[in-house]
Structure formats: structure tokens, C-alpha cells
Amino acid sequence: MAHSTAYRSLLLLCAVACLICASSGQTCKSQNFTSNFFQTCQDLPVLDAFLHWTYSPSNSTLDIAYWATPGSAGGWVAWAINPTATGMVGSQAIVGYVVSGKVNVITTNLSSYKPSMQNESLSFPVSNLAGQSSGKDIILFATLTLPTKNSTVNLVWQTGPMSGGVPSKHPFDEANLKSMKTLDLLSGQNTTTSGGDQNTTTSGGGQNTTTSGGVSKIRRKNLTFLANSFLFDLIVLLSVLAFYII
Incomplete structure (x- = not known):
């Protein structure tokens, strides 16, 4: 009987471990929107954040969805472009946080290391501001008219x-x-930055849903789906074994 109880506990532990693995595999390609479509997305390297965007070089407009997990319950998330330098100071930010069950979205100018974080206009036009929640995550939407036709931008994102x-x-x-x-x-x-100093190492992290190379991207997406399906089936099997084993 003791062996049976230990074996059952071990199976339950394996099921929980598989569930954790399955739930931790979020990528920008696994995220869906009900009424928005973006040409490209990218998994940002830190802070459980993801960026979806469509850029129109003819008029320098940028449609974005920033998907992020607050660092603490009830916290805020922010995404920004710095039009003049790398780093925080000078960044033009979009900030979102939940108030009474709804996501409140503001824009603010990070003019110093102690910004006011009050709602204020940015140095370039911003429209279509919106926010929504998905579980514990916050999603920010906006359309930006960039100040130059240069397609390279300095990004900053944060949570607090x-x-x-x-x-x-x-x-x-x-x-x-x-x-x-x-x-x-x-x-x-990408070109990563650290402490405001630019690192010369670049990488291609963008995932485009409309350009060439779609076969390999579809294959990766299908493999991810199959892996998640396998984990789910394994969780069910282990759970059944745990409760019916003698």
C-alpha cells in the first residue's frame, strides 16, 4: 500500500511538471488577437514581453501590440521608443495597468530617471490607444507616426x-x-543595448507571417502544436494512472 501511495504521488508530480512545461512555452506566434492583424512579431529577450507590429515605410506609421506580464500582481507594463538615443531617458512611453478590471492606457515622456508617469503627449503623434487583459497579461495597442522615415528604432520596455x-x-x-x-x-x-551603450552583436529575431520562408515557420508552428498536444495527452495519462493504480 505504501508503494502504491508513493507511486501515485510520483505520477501526480510528473503530471504537474508536464503542466508547468506546457504552460511556460508562450511565444508571440502562439498569441492570437480577435480583431487585429500584425505582419511581424518578436519575443523580447527579457521581462516576459512580446511585440507585434506592422510598419508602413511610405508614411512612417507603426501599428503595435505590446503583450507583457506585469512583474507583480496589479503592476504596470510599458513599451517605449526613444527617438534620440538608446536607454530610458528621452523615451516616449505607452503605459498600461488595470483599474477596476479594465486596462487603463496612458502616454508619458520619460524625460529623466525620475519621470512623473503622468498622462501627457508624446513628441510624435499616437492614435488608436487601447488596452486589454489576457489572464494575468496586459496587451497595449497603438498607432505611432514616427518622426523620421528611418526604419531603425530604439526600443525600451519595462514593468513595475x-x-x-x-x-x-x-x-x-x-x-x-x-x-x-x-x-x-x-x-x-536586433541590436541589444546595455546601460545605454550599444552592443555590436545583431540577431534576426523577427517572425514575419507574410513574407517568404513561410514553410519553415509553419513547420515550427506545427511542431510546437504537436509538442503541446503530446504534453497534454501525457498529463491526462499520468493523472489517470495516478488515480487508478493499485
Whole structure:
């Protein structure tokens, strides 16, 4: 009987481990929108964040959806473009947080290392601001008219706690200090930055849903689906065995 109980406990532990593995595989390609379509998406390297975008070089407009998990319950998320430099200071930010069950979205100018985080106009036009929640995640939508026709932009993204109904300063953990990079909106090429200094290493992290090379991307998506299906079936099997084994 003791062996049976131990074996049952082991099976349940395996099922839980498989469930954790299955739930931790979120990528931008696995995220769906009900009424928005974006040409390209990218998994940002830190802070459980993802960027979806469509860039129109003819008029320098950028439609984005920023999908992120707050670092703490009830916290805020933010995504920004810095039109003048790399790093936080000078960034033009879109911030979202939940108020009474709805996502409140504001824009704010990060003019110093102690920004007001109050709602204010940005240095370039922004429209179609919206926000929604998906489980514990927050999704921000916006259309930006970029100040230049240069497709390369300096990105900053962040998360932090709320204090008195106002976004408070973010943590200074390693991930929070590395949440910036330069991105080419056309090619998806990245240049990571650290502490405001640009790193010369580039990588192609953009995943385009409309351009060539779609066969390999569809194959990767199908493999991800099959892997998740296998994990789900394994969880069910282990759970059944755990409750019916003698």
C-alpha cells in the first residue's frame, strides 16, 4: 500500500511538471488577437514581453501590440521608443495597468530617471490607444507616426508596481536593466543595448507571417502544436494512472 501511495504521488508530480512545461512555452506566434492583424512579431529577450507590429515605410506609421506580464500582481507594463538615443531617458512611453478590471492606457515622456508617469503627449503623434487583459497579461495597442522615415528604432520596455494608483519605479534587477534594444522594423534585426551603450552583436529575431520562408515557420508552428498536444495527452495519462493504480 505504501508503494502504491508513493507511486501515485510520483505520477501526480510528473503530471504537474508536464503542466508547468506546457504552460511556460508562450511565444508571440502562439498569441492570437480577435480583431487585429500584425505582419511581424518578436519575443523580447527579457521581462516576459512580446511585440507585434506592422510598419508602413511610405508614411512612417507603426501599428503595435505590446503583450507583457506585469512583474507583480496589479503592476504596470510599458513599451517605449526613444527617438534620440538608446536607454530610458528621452523615451516616449505607452503605459498600461488595470483599474477596476479594465486596462487603463496612458502616454508619458520619460524625460529623466525620475519621470512623473503622468498622462501627457508624446513628441510624435499616437492614435488608436487601447488596452486589454489576457489572464494575468496586459496587451497595449497603438498607432505611432514616427518622426523620421528611418526604419531603425530604439526600443525600451519595462514593468513595475503601482503605488497609490500611480505607476511606481521599476525594480533594478538584471532583466529590468537589460530591457532595451535597437530594432529594424523592416528586417527584424536586433541590436541589444546595455546601460545605454550599444552592443555590436545583431540577431534576426523577427517572425514575419507574410513574407517568404513561410514553410519553415509553419513547420515550427506545427511542431510546437504537436509538442503541446503530446504534453497534454501525457498529463491526462499520468493523472489517470495516478488515480487508478493499485
